[in-house]
Amino acid sequence: MTDALTRAREILTEFPVVDGHNDLPWALREQVTYDIDARDIAADQSAHLHTDLARLRSGGVGAQFWSVYVRTDLTGDAAVSATLEQIDCVDQLIARYPDDLRAALTAVDMEAARAEGRIASLKGAEGGHSINNSLATLRALYALGVRYMTLTHNDNIAWADSATDEPGVGGLSAFGREVVREMNREGMLVDLSHVAASTMRAALDTSTAPVIFSHSSARAVCDHPRNIPDDVLERLPGNGGVAMVTFVPKFVLQAAVDWTAAADDNLRAHGFHHLDSSPEAMKLHRAFEEATPRPVATVSTVADHLDHMREVAGVDHLGIGGDYDGTAFTPDGLDDVSGYPNLIAELLTRGWSRADLAKLTWSNAVRVLGDAEDVARDLQAKRGPSNATLEQLDG
Template sequence: MTTTTADEALLGRARTLLAEHPVVDGHNDLPWALREQVGYDLDQRDISTDQSAHLHTDLARMRAGSVGAQFWSVYVRADYAGDKAVSATLEQMDCVRALAARYPEQLRLAFTADDMETARAEGRIASLMGAEGGHSIGCSLAVLRGLHALGVRYMTLTHNDNLPWADSATDLPVAKGLTRFGEAVVREMNRIGMLVDLSHVSADTMRDALRVTRAPVIFSHSSSRAVCDHPRNIPDDVLEQLAVNGGVAMATFVPKFILPEAIAWTRSADANMEANGFHALDTTPAAMVVQHAFEAANPRPRASAATVADHLDHMREVAGVDHIGIGGDYDGTAFTPDGLEDVSGYPNLVAELLGRGWSETDLGKLTWGNAVRVLREAEGVAASLADEPPSVATIEQLDGPVAHGPHED
């Protein structure tokens, strides 16, 4: 692709804007990649040097991409059950803390909106944690509180499989949204100041959570279903409710969620991975050999920064500019859009939006302001609920006996 003088001018403007309003990214799976690839041996994957052959993320490329705050996903696989899921989540959290301790001049652990602003003022990247999937709490509100006390600031209610108390977007509906215990989880998250993340959940779960919550919610890495009809994306009626709720939908970059032509291709690629003995989400070097061989034989439809911008245009139109953000899902996907190959690419997206006439004020909300605001407002709700006692509800009390299957949580 030929770069024109106009393109270079837009890119220069984008970088200038991002110097003042850096990116808050809602979702990055670096901790899981480090677990899978090197068993958390940070000497083998030193992110202070370029590891582009293995990762989408390192410190130099975060700086090049003007990342000012990162919600690191402390994801564990949805087939991890009970205590295994809880302990693996704690190991993921330990990885985030280890990264911050290893690179203190670059990363700063952040637990509040004020911490995010302090990190920006210091020239460091605010490092927050988000748990991806309610299986991480093992159906225990006490564990939920424990994760918050240790620094987790959002929880995605489900991952790819249903929970006993909430339906996932990519599983067959059972609860038809949230159960009574699921509603109790949302209320307790409000009480302690943990953001409710509605990425990965079914549309009915989204609607139930928006009905129950007293605080703004987020979608840490989801795009528009009207633009790409994938169940992982957000329907327009939910985007409209999000504007009333005050929350933020953070558009993701995963090609199969943003490009209609990529949906069927990815289904075939995932089947090929499983036929070769790999989990569909595996991004280890051995798994990527299989992925790239499949891609060579079956060229994939290619998304671009313009594809993501199409989603953001629509999401801004429906939800409003105060309710959108960015959640790339780097190191949690095998493929990325052209121009957004890794965490250095955010200026390309901002340049694309500038070329479409987005104002610098609106872009500052998209990249930084909205995400900081929503965390601050969740903190305010928690402060207003400080006199409420911790919930001692159990799933058995609220929903009855739980059938423990292969995806027990």
């Protein structure tokens, strides 16, 4: 394994990781109300965060989609404002650390950052509630650098069903399909993590550009609704999209699913949101874990998902989306953003080639953004922006 780890680090030097989802901006909001002096990621933040610059470098990260997530209990204009604050946080980080981070809006920008030895920094909105049913707001987010939008988070919205809510509109409503078309026209990637399988299928039926799953794993390996069914994975070659495997134990290890449900219930019983990562919530988590030891995922657990996803979708349609700083627990060996070489080493021992791994870590994600840009140019030459409303299309 030592030799494999050395080879993994060599591969990542040339083909660094494009990670599809990191929740550092929300962690900064929750922990220090965006006081980035108090969480200076140029210093060691391992006591507080999964992410800092030294560990990003050690992990071989070359591009990061920073999530500009807001919780679904923020709705309407409050959700839009909070999303803008998240965007501002990312912009502040890029401005503060110019030697390490480079703003990226395009696939060309990503390659330029790699050539410069900087980490391409992109933004991804997590949940359609961030646009408050407004295509103009969607376009404004694109203008501010948002390059994907996850159609839902954990709860349904008026025009799309979530994986972890009861069916509402049967996947996508008419307005939901118009959102997908407008994202195609803008060049914003349609992200299908968090959405119901019916929404995945409806989006694939509608989108003329490649889609992504910014942080999802294989449902056939771990039967959780956040994961991707095989019939959807089978459609990725025809669409050109990319599924970015996530590391969250409750999505990759079947034994962790039941344990997590009990841990979430414990948080709620004490008055906390089940996604709360504040020190008080984490203290409760640790006490629960001491009383009820949690099942432990490993690097091998995640590699099992990638092996399956490669078999079903093909190596040209895979990527990585760790969900660091958005999960209370991580697999052994993937404890923080420095852990990616361990996963690449594990895949090397399983027979993945250098060319396969270059696609997984770098090339697939860069290609999918570039392909979405090509589709957008064609669509913009044919039609102007849509001003349709939820009321017009859904009644």
